[in-house]
Amino acid sequence: MNGTRGVLGIAVVAALCFMACNYTDGECFPREELYETSGVGGGVIVPTGVGVGGYGSVPFEPLSAPPEPDGPVCNIVSGGPCDDECQAGYDAASIECGKIEDSAQRRACQDTAHANYRDCQEKCEQEGSNRVCIRKYVKCQQYAPYWCRSGAGPTVCAECHDRCRSGDPPSSQCVQCGF
Amino acid sequence: MVRRGTREGAGRVRGERQLAGRVGGAVLLLIVATSAEAYELAGGVSLGGMLVGTLPRFAVSPHAALSWRRESGFSFGVDDLCSILPGTGRLGVGVYNQMSAAFGYAWKDGDVRMGPSFSVYTMPACGATLCGRVVGLSPGGHAQVNVYFGGVVGVSVSANVDWVGGRSLVLPGGWAAMLVAGPVFRWRSI
Structure with missing residues (x-):
């Protein structure tokens, strides 16, 4: 038994040794700016892209846009299936933009794709937050105090759900009902 | 119940004896081998190129190897190739260190070895659209040929292919290939 565990452990370590892994350390910039002096032109452009699978095709922030408040992101972070679809759409648009020979038109196309x-x-x-609101509503209708989920008209749970979807902060009543 | 415990105990003792026998055999083999064959220490500095992502890079590669070999025949060695990648454009200096355990064939004035390798790197690189500094680990393969002219001085040619990839959007997936060549010096135990 111990022998089997030992062999299994060695196999796991060996498998880990044969996995490539990496990450971007610090900022990244578009390839065409490789030979530009840092600070000239639009400065460092950083991708805000998320989603696995967008190999080599990453959404750029347009030159005219202000920098991301969270700073540069140059590593893959999966945002879920919805974000992956956005990424796939962007990849397809980027390929089309890449075929445009005129640099100004290509830049405009890239900006549109990014937008x-x-x-x-x-x-x-938005869809993600809607799902959260629905989950809270279901929980409210099931477990919240009786006054939250009863009444002639819309229940307090329903009103809180509407507030949640519109992005308003929960009222004191909603807080008591689990929102 | 007692009988089963006794049987388990006997099995454990038998397993321990087998393990001790195997370890003893390996040690004996090592002693016999070291008494008949020689260790060789080799080192030098090679120059060449590396292609990682979409950007070819010049590489200066100090290297060292410890190998076990006969006068001619089978050989085994551990090689370390540390490549310095000078900066280009906005990219700074990079380091790509590759360790490998290689098997091969040796003759009086040379040897050829190949085997799996494991690399650690921190280097600026460019992918299809992005450039940036990438830090990572990559498995791969290594092949090396050393040919000696004056007994201790010779020429070494190394070729590596590594799988690079991971979370980096600069190099999310792909291969790194390197070819370097340069002088090599060796020292043999006998």
């Missing part, structure tokens, strides 16, 4: 990607991401975030 679409950001819209898509925002929708994902």
